[in-house]
Amino acid sequence: MEFAAFYKQELRPVLIFLYSQGATWDDAWDAAQDAFTDALKSWEEIHTPRSWVRTAAMRAAARRDKRRSTDVACAVRGDWLPRPIFTDLVVSTEAALVMRMLRRLPSRQGQVIALTTDGFKPREIASILGISSAAARTNLRLARRALVVMLEQPDARVKREEEASHEGK
Numbered sequence: 001m002e003f004a005a006f007y008k009q010e011l012r013p014v015l016i017f018l019y020s021q022g023a024t025w026d027d028a029w030d031a032a033q034d035a036f037t038d039a040l041k042s043w044e045e046i047h048t049p050r051s052w053v054r055t056a057a058m059r060a061a062a063r064r065d066k067r068r069s070t071d072v073a074c075a076v077r078g079d080w081l082p083r084p085i086f087t088d089l090v091v092s093t094e095a096a097l098v099m100r101m102l103r104r105l106p107s108r109q110g111q112v113i114a115l116t117t118d119g120f121k122p123r124e125i126a127s128i129l130g131i132s133s134a135a136a137r138t139n140l141r142l143a144r145r146a147l148v149v150m151l152e153q154p155d156a157r158v159k160r161e162e163e164a165s166h167e168g169k
Contacts, residue, residue, distance in 0.1 A: 003043050007036055010050060011123050013118055014057050015089065020102040020114045023061050025089070031060035048124070053126045054115065109143035112136055 001009075011032060018028035035056035041047060046052045091099070098117075108129070115125045122136040129136065129151045 001049075003040055007051055008040075010053060011099075012089065014053060016091065016099070016119055017054060017097075017114050018057055018061055020099045020117075021058070021061070021107070021110055022103050023064075027061060027064055031057045031064060034060040041114070051124055051128045054118070058111070058128075060102065078085075101147055104150065105143055105146055109139045109146065112139040113143040113147070116140060 014032045014035070015028045018031055019025060023031060037052050038056050039049060039053050040132065042050075065153070102114055105113065108131075111129060112125055115128060116122075122140060123133050125131075125140075126133040126136040131139075
């Protein structure tokens with residue numbers, strides 16, 4: 001696949017993946033752009049681009065978080081790249097609920113379930129996250145259990161709907 005086609009196909013899923021992991025839309029955009037730029041530089045050597053770009057995007061997002069947490073000023077943003085209007089990244093009400101629930105999971109469980117949603121198998125997830133396949137499967141099992149509990153809590157749905165209405169304001 002040519003890089004341009006890959007970029008068009010994978011940008012939105014990568015943005016949603018990063019957002020589901022706790023990044024803001026702006027941070028997700030920046031981390032995704034960093035990852036895709038690095039992918040373009042090494043395109044001929046990358047054998048599993050979907051995994052590679054998500055790994056690079058997660059690392060880029062983590063670097064941004066680390067810089068922010070150590071009070072080092074973030075790089076000045078230029079306006080030479082058109083930024084999407086993130087409200088145009090329309091997701092269904094159900095998908096928005098799932099993303100909010102993923103953000104409530106422990107970090108590793110959220111990563112594993114989000115990558116599963118993106119179509120990756122535990123072996124691939126293990127490679128992306130640098131963990132064993134058994135750890136990927138365990139985190140997936142724990143994440144599924146936690147999501148079931150969240151869905152079964154009678155007050156949780158009302159609370160999630162209230163959070164959703166506040167996020168839109």
